[in-house]
Amino acid sequence: MPMTADALQQLRAGATKKVHITDMPFTRSNWHKHINWLNVIFIIGIHLYGCIQAIWVPLQVRTAVWAVIYYFFTGLGITAGYHRLWAHRSYSARLPLRIWLAAMGGGSVQGSIRWWARDHRAHHRYTDTDKDPYSVRKGLLYSHIGWMVMRQNPKRIGRTDVSDLNEDPVVVWQHRNYLKVVFFMGLGLPMLVAGFCWGDWWGGFIYAGILRIFFVQQATFCVNSIAHWLGDQPFDDRNSPRDHVITALATLGEGYHNFHHEFPSDYRNAIEWYQYDPTKWSIWSWKQLGLAYNLKQFRASEIEKGRVQQLQKKIDQKRAKLDWGTPLDQLPIMEWDDYIELVQNGRGLIVIAGVVHDVTDFVKDHPGGKAMINSGLGKDATAMFNGGVYYHSNAAQNLLSTMRVGIIRGGSEVEIWRRAQKESTAQYVRDGMGQRIIRAGEQVTKLPMPIPTADVA
Numbered sequence: 001m002p003m004t005a006d007a008l009q010q011l012r013a014g015a016t017k018k019v020h021i022t023d024m025p026f027t028r029s030n031w032h033k034h035i036n037w038l039n040v041i042f043i044i045g046i047h048l049y050g051c052i053q054a055i056w057v058p059l060q061v062r063t064a065v066w067a068v069i070y071y072f073f074t075g076l077g078i079t080a081g082y083h084r085l086w087a088h089r090s091y092s093a094r095l096p097l098r099i100w101l102a103a104m105g106g107g108s109v110q111g112s113i114r115w116w117a118r119d120h121r122a123h124h125r126y127t128d129t130d131k132d133p134y135s136v137r138k139g140l141l142y143s144h145i146g147w148m149v150m151r152q153n154p155k156r157i158g159r160t161d162v163s164d165l166n167e168d169p170v171v172v173w174q175h176r177n178y179l180k181v182v183f184f185m186g187l188g189l190p191m192l193v194a195g196f197c198w199g200d201w202w203g204g205f206i207y208a209g210i211l212r213i214f215f216v217q218q219a220t221f222c223v224n225s226i227a228h229w230l231g232d233q234p235f236d237d238r239n240s241p242r243d244h245v246i247t248a249l250a251t252l253g254e255g256y257h258n259f260h261h262e263f264p265s266d267y268r269n270a271i272e273w274y275q276y277d278p279t280k281w282s283i284w285s286w287k288q289l290g291l292a293y294n295l296k297q298f299r300a301s302e303i304e305k306g307r308v309q310q311l312q313k314k315i316d317q318k319r320a321k322l323d324w325g326t327p328l329d330q331l332p333i334m335e336w337d338d339y340i341e342l343v344q345n346g347r348g349l350i351v352i353a354g355v356v357h358d359v360t361d362f363v364k365d366h367p368g369g370k371a372m373i374n375s376g377l378g379k380d381a382t383a384m385f386n387g388g389v390y391y392h393s394n395a396a397q398n399l400l401s402t403m404r405v406g407i408i409r410g411g412s413e414v415e416i417w418r419r420a421q422k423e424s425t426a427q428y429v430r431d432g433m434g435q436r437i438i439r440a441g442e443q444v445t446k447l448p449m450p451i452p453t454a455d456v457a
């Protein structure tokens with residue numbers, strides 16, 4: 001049935017209504033709609049106010065110490081609680097510890113556990129794609145803070161399952177009472193402690209409250225930005241996560257992020273004892289106290305597999321950049337008589353193991369002298385090269401390979417040697433890029449055993 005003009009109009013109006021602000025370009029009249037003003041207040045506005053207040057509120061030593069301690073408590077609420085416990089389920093925690101972590105995590109003002117874990121699971125599942133809520137591919141600043149300052153289309157964020165979190169009453173309670181938790185744990189408690197204990201109400205509010213929130217937030221943001229930008233990729237370099245000690249220092253041990261994205265359900269981020277991971281140390285200590293259990297850990301052999309595969313890939317890339325000589329099957333076939341004729345016409349050709357090499361430019365550089373190499377031209381120099389005169393080094397074999405120009409057809413003794421050589425290494429090992437791996441001593445010109453001759457001086 002044809003559509004009436006009215007219905008079409010309505011449909012169009014409906015369609016334009018549904019366009020999310022993030023899908024519209026920035027203009028002078030709509031720029032303010034692109035900004036998430038609530039987040040601007042929570043992550044920029046309040047901190048600016050704190051900085052200004054700090055100019056005339058003196059910082060007392062006791063308040064400074066308290067602010068640092070509370071920084072670690074609330075930071076661990078995020079790293080050990082929000083992240084490793086709830087987002088990744090890398091261990092289990094008893095009720096008192098869960099309440100503690102939910103309260104402390106709330107005090108770092110980064111959203112509820114439920115909201116945080118959902119976004120973080122999407123980040124792991126859709127790393128670097130459009131469905132990653134803080135994809136570093138959209139820019140370092142975007143992954144650090146832009147994704148919160150700018151409004152996001154919730155439909156863009158990849159779907160993840162958080163049904164397990166709905167079964168944890170602590171998570172559900174914290175989500176429902178989030179604003180109360182934030183104001184009490186973020187600002188109220190730090191002020192009350194400093195105020196009741198040593199009378200520094202304003203200092204507690206500004207330093208242990210506002211400015212401490214700023215540092216905890218920035219540290220967490222670094223995991224989304226710096227940890228996807230700075231450092232090594234020992235386990236997999238197909239995505240952006242990286243390992244770096246600086247990020248680890250800034251984030252209570254969350255800086256071994258390449259490992260973490262590979263093994264997200266491991267309660268550790270740093271696997272070596274000397275690496276800085278206070279979050280891991282805390283979880284381990286809670287286990288000793290009976291507060292945490294079921295700490296998950298990938299087997300060392302599984303971790304090593306990933307490391308070896310990545311190393312292999314790096315080696316393949318290095319090998320691909322080197323000249324290993326034209327592969328034998330791509331060389332032209334030459335008759336023995338043609339070979340002799342070319343040498344008689346002045347070409348510096350030498351046959352070793354059935355392969356013709358052009359050494360014209362190399363003769364003057366030959367470490368064994370001009371005379372020695374010249375004596376092999378136009379001959380089958382296989383035996384001379386392989387011990388008859390001098391048992392050439394692996395480096396010499398490699399260098400010789402780069403001078404290949406052809407293969408001799410015919411039933412000479414070199415042909416037989418060559419075949420024997422080929423048969424012994426018939427199962428050519430190829431790398432990830434399909435290139436044959438030439439190991440030391442496996443060059444086609446190399447005979448397995450040096451050839452002893454009577455006439456060696």
Ligand SMILES: [Zn+2]
Nearest residue numbers: 223224241257
């Ligand atoms: Zn990440």
Ligand SMILES: [Zn+2]
Nearest residue numbers: 120124260264
């Ligand atoms: Zn994670």
